[in-house]
Amino acid sequence: MIENDIFRALADPTRRSIFEKLANGGKNASELRQGMEISQPAMSQHLAILRKAQLVREERQGRFVNYSVDPKGVTHIAQWFAKYRAFWPARVEALKDLLKEMDQ
Amino acid sequence: MIENDIFRALADPTRRSIFEKLANGGKNASELRQGMEISQPAMSQHLAILRKAQLVREERQGRFVNYSVDPKGVTHIAQWFAKYRAFWPARVEALKDLLKEMDQ
């Protein structure tokens, strides 16, 4: 189940910060490691988990593999999260209608 | 870190379905167990984890403890998720402005 893959992927803080980095633009695995104190295999394993969750997609570019955020996973969270719109703070209640549209 | 507690809490499918049940209205621990094939201690442990993540709040009512969705945790996910609005599908792009408001 993809929903399970997504939440398991996001449960790890290292993977969340990788994902966050990619939200600022695509990067290859080596670039992602910069300033992160993480081994090459560990990064590769994290990326595989994010990929399986469709939170991230890969595109080979020669020796490098460029990673970027995959809207598929993001959309899936959006849909899951839309179920809880009733509990957002009052000032965001205006979102309701748009999100209701999204459910269809 | 609360963000970590939230994502770890949601990583378990049993906890997500408990959370989902509560989104349809507050229930006590016994009611939550109905139709779930889960032991009493397991339910109690799951609720403790959801409570720590501020996804759920408790309110004692006599012998029972009524649980309901806590907007604090939900709001926190909303804020985290707002960072990735750029990757939502195009037809939801209209949400941008409202969510931008939310960031402040």
Add this chain to the structure above:
DNA sequence: ATGATACATAAGTGAATGCTTATATGTTGT
């Protein structure tokens, strides 16, 4: 072809996770 570089995969390990059974705590009715 050969070496260097970028990344993936395999196998092993300690720590965390979700369950179990047993027991404790808190509340109600008698």
Add this chain to the structure above:
DNA sequence: ACAACATATAAGCATTCACTTATGTATCAT
């Protein structure tokens, strides 16, 4: 006070997780 009920906590155990080291695969430059 006491039994019954609702929930929480403790301790133990099997599985999962995130890492490690070692090795494999793919691409580039010479």
